[in-house]
Amino acid sequence: MADISIPSTSAGAVGRDPLTVDALAGPRKRARKESFIKGIFFIAASVSIIISILIVASLVREAWTFATGVEWAKTWGQNGWFPRQGVYDMPTLLVSSLIVTVVAMLVAGPLGLGSAIYLSEYASKKTRSLLKPVLEVLAGVPSVVLGFFALFFISPQVIERIGRNGWLVIGALIFVAYIALVIGWARNLVQREAGTSIGTQVKRILILTALVATALILLWWINSVAGSADPAADNFFTVKRSGQLAAAAVGVGILTIPLVASVAEDALASVPKELRDASAGLGARKMTTTIQVVLPAAVSGIVAAFIIGISRALGETMVVFMAGGAADAARFTSSPFEGGLTMTAGMASLATGTDNVVGEGLTFQSLYFVGFVLFVLTLTLNIVAGRFVNRVREKY
Amino acid sequence: MVNLTDAEDVNPKGLSVSAENDADITVEQNTDTPVDEFPAEDLVFDASDLSVYYGDFRAVRDVNMLIKRKEITALIGPSGCGKSTVLRSFNRMNDLIPTARVEGTLLYRGVDLYDERVDPVEVRRRIGMVFQKPNPFPKSIYDNVAYGPRVAGRKKGLDDVVEHSLKKAALWDEVKDRLQESAIGMSGGQQQRLSIARAIASDPEVLLMDEPCSALDPIATARIEELMAELKDEYTILIVTHNMQQAARVSDRTAFFSVEVDETSDRRTGLLVEYTNTEKLFSNPDDERTENYITGRFG
Numbered sequence: 001m002a003d004i005s006i007p008s009t010s011a012g013a014v015g016r017d018p019l020t021v022d023a024l025a026g027p028r029k030r031a032r033k034e035s036f037i038k039g040i041f042f043i044a045a046s047v048s049i050i051i052s053i054l055i056v057a058s059l060v061r062e063a064w065t066f067a068t069g070v071e072w073a074k075t076w077g078q079n080g081w082f083p084r085q086g087v088y089d090m091p092t093l094l095v096s097s098l099i100v101t102v103v104a105m106l107v108a109g110p111l112g113l114g115s116a117i118y119l120s121e122y123a124s125k126k127t128r129s130l131l132k133p134v135l136e137v138l139a140g141v142p143s144v145v146l147g148f149f150a151l152f153f154i155s156p157q158v159i160e161r162i163g164r165n166g167w168l169v170i171g172a173l174i175f176v177a178y179i180a181l182v183i184g185w186a187r188n189l190v191q192r193e194a195g196t197s198i199g200t201q202v203k204r205i206l207i208l209t210a211l212v213a214t215a216l217i218l219l220w221w222i223n224s225v226a227g228s229a230d231p232a233a234d235n236f237f238t239v240k241r242s243g244q245l246a247a248a249a250v251g252v253g254i255l256t257i258p259l260v261a262s263v264a265e266d267a268l269a270s271v272p273k274e275l276r277d278a279s280a281g282l283g284a285r286k287m288t289t290t291i292q293v294v295l296p297a298a299v300s301g302i303v304a305a306f307i308i309g310i311s312r313a314l315g316e317t318m319v320v321f322m323a324g325g326a327a328d329a330a331r332f333t334s335s336p337f338e339g340g341l342t343m344t345a346g347m348a349s350l351a352t353g354t355d356n357v358v359g360e361g362l363t364f365q366s367l368y369f370v371g372f373v374l375f376v377l378t379l380t381l382n383i384v385a386g387r388f389v390n391r392v393r394e395k396y
Numbered sequence: 397m398v399n400l401t402d403a404e405d406v407n408p409k410g411l412s413v414s415a416e417n418d419a420d421i422t423v424e425q426n427t428d429t430p431v432d433e434f435p436a437e438d439l440v441f442d443a444s445d446l447s448v449y450y451g452d453f454r455a456v457r458d459v460n461m462l463i464k465r466k467e468i469t470a471l472i473g474p475s476g477c478g479k480s481t482v483l484r485s486f487n488r489m490n491d492l493i494p495t496a497r498v499e500g501t502l503l504y505r506g507v508d509l510y511d512e513r514v515d516p517v518e519v520r521r522r523i524g525m526v527f528q529k530p531n532p533f534p535k536s537i538y539d540n541v542a543y544g545p546r547v548a549g550r551k552k553g554l555d556d557v558v559e560h561s562l563k564k565a566a567l568w569d570e571v572k573d574r575l576q577e578s579a580i581g582m583s584g585g586q587q588q589r590l591s592i593a594r595a596i597a598s599d600p601e602v603l604l605m606d607e608p609c610s611a612l613d614p615i616a617t618a619r620i621e622e623l624m625a626e627l628k629d630e631y632t633i634l635i636v637t638h639n640m641q642q643a644a645r646v647s648d649r650t651a652f653f654s655v656e657v658d659e660t661s662d663r664r665t666g667l668l669v670e671y672t673n674t675e676k677l678f679s680n681p682d683d684e685r686t687e688n689y690i691t692g693r694f695g
Contacts, residue, residue, distance in 0.1 A: 124494055274531035278591070280492055282544040282598055283521030292543070297534050 059375060062368030069362050080331040081341055083350060083363045092332045093370060096340035100249040100320055103336055104313040107253025109306060112260025116305075119261070120268035121290050139258035147322030150251030151243050155323060159247045159337070171219050178212045243325030246336035251319040260309040263389075267301020268294060304388035311381035315374065317344040343374050437505075438465040440602060440632045441486060445500035448481050448490060455481050456666035458500070461651060468624060468633045470643035470674065473653030474689065478666025479636045482653070483604050486634060487523035488516035521548055524600035528607040530587030532579035532594075537562075537571050540579045540590055544598030557597050565593035566623050585616025592623065596631075603627065605635040609642065621646050640690060643674065650674040652686045 070088060081092040115135065119128055162169055185201050271294050279289040295302070325339025328349040333340045341349070347367045441463035448455050456478025463469050471479040481490065488509060490496040502509045509519055521544070532540050541558045550557070558575070562568040567589045571582075579590055588608060595603055605624075609617040624633060624646050637643050643650050651671040655664045670683045681687045 272531070274527060274529055275533060277489065277492065277525075277527060278531040278533065278594075279543070279547075281487070281489060281520055281525035281527070282547060282594065283517050284543070284547040285517055288547050292547070293533055 056375070059368055059372050062365045063372035066362050066365035066369040069365065080329065081346060082329040083346075083366050084329065086361065086363070088362075088366050088369075089332060090370075090373070092330060093341060093343045093346050094373075095332070095334055096245060096324070096330070097314060097342040097344075099245050099334070099336050099340065100252055100316075100324075100342050101310055101313045103246055103249030104253035104256055104316075105306065105310060107250055108256035108260050108309050108313070111253075112257045112305065112309065113264050113302060115257070115261040116264035116268055117290060117295075120265050121286070121294065135258050135261055138254070139262075141255070143255060143316065143318040144322070146251045146255055147248075147319045149254075150247045150319055150323035154250050155243055155247030155325075158250065159244060171216050174212055174215055178208060181208060243323040243339055244337050245320075245324055245333070245340045245342075248320040248323040248325070248342075249313075249336065251323055252313050252316045255316060255319065256309045256312050259312055260305045263305035263308055264298075264302050267298040267305065267389075270301065271297045300388040300391040304385040307381050307385035307388065311378045311385065314381070315344060315378050317348050321345040321348045343370050347371055347374075439463075440465050440505060442503040442506075443482075443500070444502075446482070446485065446502055447499040448478065448485050449495075449497045449499065450493065451495040453663060454665050456653070459668045461668065461671055463632065463634065464649070465632050466628060466630070467648040468628055468635060468646055470647035470650045471634065471636045471653060472638075472640060472643045472650060472689075473666070473669075474655060475638075476664050476666065477653035477655045479651075479653045480606050481666070482668075483606055483634060483636045484525075486602075486604055487520050487525055488514075489520070489525060491516050521598055522600055523602040523604060524595035524598055526588070526591050526595050526603060526605045526608045529611050530584055530591055532582070532587050532590055534578065534580055536576045537579045537582075537590065538575040541593050541597045544594060548598065561593040561597040562590075564596050564627070565589045566619065566626075567593055583616075585612050585619060588612060588616065588620060589623065592620075592627075596627075600631070602632045602634065605633065607636050607638060610638060617642070640678075644678050647674045650677045652677060652681075652683075652689060654685050654689070 075086070075088045076090065078087045078089045079092075080087060081089050115131075119131060119135075123131060182205055185205060275293050275297060276289055279293045280286075284292070320342045321344070324342060324345050326341040326345070326349075328341075328346070330339065330341035330346075347370055350363070351367055439462060441461065443459050443461045443463075446459040446461075447457045459482055461469075471483060473479050484490045485498055485502065486504075486509075490498065498510055504519070504523070508514070524544075533543065535543075538558055541561050542554045545554060545557050559568065559572075562571060567586060570586065571590075579587065582590060588611070592603075592608075609620050612620065621642065624635070627633060635643075635647065649672065652669045653666050654669045655666055657664050670677060670681055670686045672682070677686060678690055681690065
């Protein structure tokens, strides 16, 4: 028989007393304090939810008043958006918004994805730490500032000079490519790396020169024959000073670049390093690895980046308001080189300063209706983008 | 005449090649063990005083090794001893790390791999690599295997290459009916054999394997080891492994790496301690550090 002794605490008797639930219940005060704290945080969380619900509710109510009150057959297809006169042609706003979004994404898509690829795949640590803050500064530029930039620089200097002179752009691109090729071949000539004789190199350059010259002459001829009816618009040296959708769209695109870049870069960074190693280990070059392995693996994140960019471009207000080239009403246009009113600009321009919007009957409610349409579009885009982002996360 | 058998040679190459010309080369163990003989063209790698740096930090120093063709050479040692770093310097994978730099010479069939004219991409097409974690691309099984030949510009006869490589990797029978399915859905062991098939498809001369079984269960491990024994007939294989039994089972020669810690900077540098016949290294090592490691007293 062994003498078993139970190690006892200083209280001594505790070990042997029957244990009750009360002994383990803990002080009441602690439980109350805990639920109080929990309540505070719950209220904080609820407030934002309640506000969102109120916003949507007020939006829906007025939008509903408009949707049921307006004479759709009479107002739809009228050649413009003149809310003060009771002319509510939604396609005018929708098409302008579409133009702005598409052109903005033509700017933000390639530049955003390009910067993402550079930052994630090519940039050294040092370059990266230098470039990323710059991109973030761009994201922090107030849209009013970009609105001014779009109105006073992009519109007259970029769109008017270059956008309307498409032949000039194409010509310039051909010329730059030509110079680059000639320089490359000339370097080969000097270094004698290409393994081709001097004769071939010179012949190549001569043939290319002839081709480029022909192309440029052809472009010039096409332009002089098929010039537009408005001679001022075609002249590189005359600049018309007014806003236009294209200028606003380029401004919106610039604002959207950092967003697209950062979401796309996250997607690229989430591609495991092992895949890049595997590709390199099989003798793939960096470019091959990026195009064949990294981009396909990150494709859903990149799609998400584009969708989020579209949603942002669609919702951007100040730049299109300032540089879009219309006040509070606009004719229908499908040309990016004319003034137009997007959904956001249409709302903002009418509702500045007061809620006492002057106009016939439903002018005020029409803004809510436009806002509701915008809300549904952006919400859908954001949900879809969220799905895509999650898919990237799940895969690895 | 190259002779590295001198007693004062701290890091013997394990084998030594003595040759007047490219006639038969006599390879001796660095101690009194019997002499190997092989023809000159059987020498694949010749590392002399190879050191790898990451920035200012020397990760591994003064590696001297001769690697023979169609043999399996195992690199073993405790964590941080630089064995993977050495392995990755054999096909210039370290180039992918911006600060990595190599000193000393590494000859691959007589050519300096770190000559400035050498393109690392070309090196990696000849010296394939299998990684620790199975890393199939999120593509179909077929596209995974065909990746190497495709990046090398091959467009015709890919079907044959894929079939041949999968057969060599003992995977063909399991996947022949679902070549177009994603490789992501395969088991870990299958994925690793796919990685081997993918490496073989580029038709390399050497396979570098960086702990190829460490993420696999024992059954999958046994299959990979079987596979290595078969692949030895055609390829020179270098394998890094944590598992000493594995090194003892599969390899012909083993290199034991160890770590030395710099007291002042607390930096750890790897070094090659002993490189010899696998049988000898595990039964009768020359170096006390090797003995301590393989008997479990250290590491």
